Amino acid sequence: MAKYQTPKDKHSLYFKVAHTSLLLPFLLEAMPNRGRNSVKSILKRGQVTVDDHIETKHDYRLHPGQTIAILKNKAAVKQNVLIGMSILYEDQDIIVIQKEAGLLSIATLKEKKMTAYHQLVEHVQRENPQNKIFVVHRLDKDTSGVMMFAKNERTKKKLQSSWKESVKKRLYVALVEGKVTNQKGYISSWLKETSSHRMYSSSVKNDGQHAVTNYQVIQSNTDYSLLELQLETGRKNQIRVHMQDLGHPVVGDKKYGSKQNPIRRLGLHAKTLSFVHPTTGKQLTFDAEVPKVFWKMSK
Template sequence: MKKRKPPRSKKEPASLTYEVEETEQLLPFLLKVMDNRSRNSVKSILTRGQVSVDDHIETKHNFMLNKGSTVRILKNKAAIQQDVFVGMSIMYEDDDIIVIEKESGLLSIATEKERKHTALHQLMHYVKQQHPANRVYVVHRLDKDTSGVMMFAKNERVKRKLQNNWKDIVKERTYVALVEGQVAKEKGYIVSWLKESATRKMYSSRVKNDGQRAATRYRVLQTNNRYSLLELQLETGRKNQIRVHMEELGHPVVGDKRYGSKGRSVIGRLGLHAKILSFYHPVTNKLMLFRSDVPNAFFQKTK
């Protein structure tokens, strides 16, 4: 593996970056590049979410690395600093809201299995360092394996205003999806009524108004005979909306086995990214727009 030279700086870099030279599993790779550490120490670094492969956090020991991939290891010292986050970064903050850029692999909020390794937990810890009474409130969510722009409220009043007036406040929610197969129509508009099964999987009802209305517009950015790159705009923000609509279109999102994808993900993650979030500030009413760069791997598969 090639170790990339860190930028010239008097400060020690907070992370180490390596380029993968041959296909192999992640844990053996880490054991080689961190040969001064014990096996348990390396496994702990991996489990804590301090390792990123290309543009996403990876915690699986047997994750397969591809030649040319980039592995970044956040050092322990950097990981525990108050101003360093794992799997996310702050794009904007004021007295009322925080906008973050989330990596694939990081939960938005806690689950029964994972309480601490979430965006909400990290932000809560961050604001409490400023004042113990400070809090952060969830406004909307991104799936664990979806990357991109996400917003939180810093007080309950703003949270209620955002959630109660979401359709009026949010001007644009644009996603980019890498899907399986060659999408024939250059543009499309999908409308259905979503319901949730007993296993918590979303599906479309064939009966009008039998469920929550979901509307998605899409256009093809790039395509070949194996994959297509789509830009999608949400008119509604239902749970798993894009994933359900892509499965119904016959072109499931890459890596989305729950909604129709077959085989291993060619990019090592779910092919879904929240590219743009534009909204009127809930207090100042100023129009704001935040953009997150689409991962290069999405483009490479549709060249």
């Protein structure tokens, strides 16, 4: 394996995968001075990234050409290092971040600390222990991209009450299965949720929450298409359901019809968020670079 360090990131060690392997044996070989339990702890803490997503499973299968990044322990315990995310913008009212695939937005029953929310709470409380963070919207764990949090309740309420008017542009890109023949179009349906928390579309007017997704093909081949998606509404799992309705499920989205996962992550990325600042009234726009594997698979 080839070990290297980038000039931009002195906190991490990087390795190129030369042969098919499971992640834990690979890490044990990459870090020969560490014991098995120590390496497992590094994995569990979210310090290992495979290509562009956090991976915590020890039996995750690696393939030649993938890049493994290991955040050094010394860096991980420093207060100014965030795992699986970076801050794009911050002022007294809001924080805008870029989240990697694999990081939870908020806590679940199984995971409380390794979330964007928990890390940002710790971040703002270093300045003042009374500081808080408020959730404005969410991204699925396996979706990467731009996300915003509020730093006070007034800002949260203002953003949530005027979300449709405040957000001027919300663009996603999705790597989907198959060749999408129509270069552009839209999907409109009413979304409902089953008892098992799976969303589905109803064509009956007003039977659920109305959801509209506009799409445009960026590039495609016979196997995959890369779409730019603009949301007119922001419903739970909206894109994932609508891509299934289109007959081209998001790559890696087994829950909504995907049959394959060559990129070993969900093919969904929040590319652009443009909104009117709740206090200053200025329009701000933030972009997160589309994962390279999305371009590669749909070329």
